C-alpha cells in the first residue's frame with residue numbers, strides 16, 4: 001500500500017512539474033501570432049527577410065510585395081533623420097487597420113518614452129489613411145540594424161518596453177501591442193495623427209447621412225442637440241466560427257439591448273447608428289425606433305462614421321476599439337471576451353486593453 005501511495009504521489013508531483021514547465025514554455029516561446037492565419041502568412045514573409053536584418057526594406061505589405069524605391073525615400077528622409085535620436089524604432093507589419101493603429105500608436109508612445117525615432121515605411125496603409133506627419137521618417141537610414149522585441153502576450157501591457165533605451169540599439173517591435181498604456185503619454189499627438197486624409201469628403205457624406213436620418217425619423221435637431229451613439233456590431237463568420245477555438249466571441253443581441261438602455265437613461269434626443277460586418281443580423285437583432293444602419297461600403301468611411309458619433313457601444317475586435325477611441329465619448333464594451341480558459345484569454349488583460357473609463361457589460 002505504501003508503495004502505491006508513493007507512486008501516486010510521484011505521479012501527481014510529476015504532473016504538476018510538467019504543467020508548470022508547459023505553462024512557462026508556452027508563455028515564453030509561443031507567440032500570439034502563431035495562431036492567427038493571415039498574420040502568420042505575413043509574419044513568415046517578414047521574418048524570412050529579417051533573418052538578414054539588413055534586408056529589412058523588402059517588407060510584405062498586405063498582399064503585395066513592396067520594395068520602396070530606396071534612393072527616393074532616402075532623399076525625402078535625410079531631412080527627417082537630421083533630428084533623429086540615433087536610435088530608431090519600427091513595428092512588425094501585420095493585421096487589419098485596427099491592428100495597424102495599435103501598432104503605430106504604441107510604437108509612437110514607446111518611441112517617446114525611450115527617446116527613439118519612430119519610422120513608418122512609405123507604403124504602410126496607415127500613411128494612406130491618416131495624416132501621419134512628414135517628420136516621421138519613411139525609412140531607416142542605411143546601415144541601421146534592428147534588434148527584435150517580442151511582446152509577451154496579446155492584449156497585455158509589457159512594461160519591458162519602458163526600458164528599451166537601455167539596449168542602446170534600434171528596435172523592431174513584434175507584434176500587436178494592444179494596450180492603451182503604451183500610448184497614454186502621447187494621446188494629444190495621436191489625435192492629430194489619426195485624422196483622416198479624406199476628412200472633408202468623409203465629413204460631407206456623413207453629414208448628409210445624418211441629416212437624411214433625422215428627416216426620415218422626424219427628429220428635431222433645433223432645440224436639444226441630437227446625441228449620436230455609434231454601435232459597432234462585429235458578427236462576422238471569422239469571429240464566430242473561424243477563430244472561435246482561439247477564444248474569440250461575439251456579443252449577443254441582449255448585450256446591445258442592455259447597452260442601448262444604458263445610454264437612453266443618460267441622454268435624450270438620441271440617434272443610434274449601426275456599423276457592422278453582418279448588417280442583416282443587425283437589422284433583425286439590434287432594433288430601436290431611432291436607429292439607422294451604416295449605408296457606406298468603404299470600411300475607412302465606416303470607421304470615420306463611428307468616430308463622428310458622440311458615444312460608442314463596442315463589440316469585439318480592434319476596429320471596434322478604435323471607432324470608440326476616435327469618437328472620444330462614453331464607451332460601453334462587451335466584457336465576455338475572450339472566452340475564459342482559451343488561448344486568447346490567457347493572453348488578454350482587460351485592464352490593459354480597455355481604458356479605465358470605459359464600461360464593461362455582459363450579454
Ligand SMILES: *[C@@H]1O[C@H](CO)[C@@H](O)[C@H](O)[C@H]1NC(C)=O
Pocket residue numbers: 052053054055
Ligand atoms: C544580407 O543582405 C545584404 C543586402 O541584401 C547582402 O549583401 C548580404 O550578403 C546578406 N547577408 C546574408 C548573410 O545573407
Ligand SMILES: *[C@@H]1O[C@H](CO)[C@@H](O)[C@H](O)[C@H]1NC(C)=O
Pocket residue numbers: 079080082083135
Ligand atoms: C530639427 O530641429 C530643429 C530644432 O528643434 C528645428 O528648428 C528644425 O526645423 C528641425 N529640422 C527638421 C528637418 O525637422
Ligand SMILES: *[C@@H]1O[C@H](CO)[C@@H](O)[C@H](O)[C@H]1NC(C)=O
Pocket residue numbers: 159160162163
Ligand atoms: C514590470 O512589471 C513587473 C510586474 O509585472 C514588476 O515586477 C516590475 O518592477 C515592472 N518593471 C518596471 C520597469 O516597471
Ligand SMILES: *[C@@H]1O[C@H](CO)[C@@H](O)[C@H](O)[C@H]1NC(C)=O
Pocket residue numbers: 225226227228308309310
Ligand atoms: C455630438 O458630436 C458633434 C461633433 O461630432 C458635436 O458637434 C455635437 O455637439 C455633439 N452632440 C452632443 C449632444 O454633445
